Every structure is written in structure tokens, then in C-alpha cells.
Amino acid sequence: MKKLFLVVISSILFAFNANAADMRIALVVKGLGIGFFEAAAEGGQEAASEIGGIEVIYTGPATTTAEAQIEVINSLIAQKVDAIAISANDRDALASIGKKAMDRGITVISWDSGIAEEGRVMNLDPSNTALIGSSNIKWMKNSMGDEGEFAILSATSQANQPKCLD
Structure with a gap:
């Protein structure tokens, strides 16, 4: 998972057109307590430590719904994170909140399960x-x-x- 998140973080840096100094990246998963996403969070933390200057905020909803993810993302927008990397519960339902985040200067990418194109700058799929x-x-x-x-x-x-x- 660390290699995957080196790619995720590098993609965010590329899309953000920035270096990693004091960057806060939110890793928004489909739901908390799911082993795959727990491993992803660990890999994200390892990758951030290796790169340096990055705080990874691992978060997600207690229930695996788009509505719950929208609440989480609204909170992250209010916190003014630098980037959001999300595995979407519903690609279309999350497009408008992704666009809202981007309109406020937050880089949004999706991974594992994408957001519709208008709600992100890129999507990283693990396979086809x-x-x-x-x-x-x-x-x-x-x-x-x-x-x-x-x-x-x-x-x-x-x-x-x-x-x-x-």
C-alpha cells in the first residue's frame, strides 16, 4: 500500500503543482473500520513520512453512503485541507461536493472508486x-x-x- 500512496501523494503534488512543505492531505475512505482502507491509511502514513512535510488525515464516514461522505468532505473544506483523496461510495453523488472543494482551492483526486470527472482532477484505478x-x-x-x-x-x-x- 505504501507504493500506491507514493503514487497518490505524488499525483496530488503534481496536480497541486506544489512541493510537500506543510501539506495536509485528507484520505477519505468509503467507511471506517474496513481492513483494505486501514491498510491504505497505514501506507499513506508511511509514504508521507518518507516524503516529509505531509500530514495525512485519515477519515471517512461510519456508514458507507454518499451522504455520509459529503458530510465528511464539507468538514474538510471548512478545515481548509490542501488536498482530498477519496474512494467514492457513489461517483455521481459526490461530483458536486468535489467541485465545491476544487472551487475553494482544494485539489481533489479519487482512487480505488472514482468520482465523476467534473468533481476531481484525476482518478487512480487499481485495475480495470x-x-x-x-x-x-x-x-x-x-x-x-x-x-x-x-x-x-x-x-x-x-x-x-x-x-x-x-
């Missing part, structure tokens, strides 16, 4: 959804053979995970 979906189906077929049934469990319909099923 078609590749993830086809790889998962191949792995299931190889492990099950030609018999049996399987179920696919995913996140909310607004999240990026269901796109892997298309």
Missing part, C-alpha cells in the same frame, strides 16, 4: 473492471469445473464493484 470481472469468472470456473452454482457478493449498486459484473 473488465479485467477484474473476467479474471474472477475464470478463477471460479477453474476451481469449480463445469458444475455447480456460485454467487457474487458485492457492495452497493452505486459503488464501483458491481461494474466488474458487466
Whole structure:
């Protein structure tokens, strides 16, 4: 995760057109207490320590909804953070709050699960959804053979995970 967040932080610095001196970057996750995002926060802290001059604010909502993320982002706008890196619960619902943050001089990028283009300056995807979906189906077929049934469990319909099923 540290390598991923070296890329995230470098992308923010590039988009922000700045150096890292005394920069506050908010890492907004889909929801607190999720192992993947806890690891991301740890990687973000390690990357920030390696670069220096960066404070990472790890935050997110208690519930995995766009409305809860909007509340978190409004709070970050009020705190005048320098940048927000968000994994969105709903790409379209978060576009206007991302635009609001950018209108106030805050650099906004999305990662893992993107915000619609008008609400961010860039999006960093860990992979492409078609590749993830086809790889998962191949792995299931190889492990099950030609018999049996399987179920696919995913996140909310607004999240990026269901796109892997298309």
C-alpha cells in the first residue's frame, strides 16, 4: 500500500503543482473500520513520512453512503485541507461536493472508486473492471469445473464493484 500512496501523494503534488512543505492531505475512505482502507491509511502514513512535510488525515464516514461522505468532505473544506483523496461510495453523488472543494482551492483526486470527472482532477484505478470481472469468472470456473452454482457478493449498486459484473 505504501507504493500506491507514493503514487497518490505524488499525483496530488503534481496536480497541486506544489512541493510537500506543510501539506495536509485528507484520505477519505468509503467507511471506517474496513481492513483494505486501514491498510491504505497505514501506507499513506508511511509514504508521507518518507516524503516529509505531509500530514495525512485519515477519515471517512461510519456508514458507507454518499451522504455520509459529503458530510465528511464539507468538514474538510471548512478545515481548509490542501488536498482530498477519496474512494467514492457513489461517483455521481459526490461530483458536486468535489467541485465545491476544487472551487475553494482544494485539489481533489479519487482512487480505488472514482468520482465523476467534473468533481476531481484525476482518478487512480487499481485495475480495470473488465479485467477484474473476467479474471474472477475464470478463477471460479477453474476451481469449480463445469458444475455447480456460485454467487457474487458485492457492495452497493452505486459503488464501483458491481461494474466488474458487466
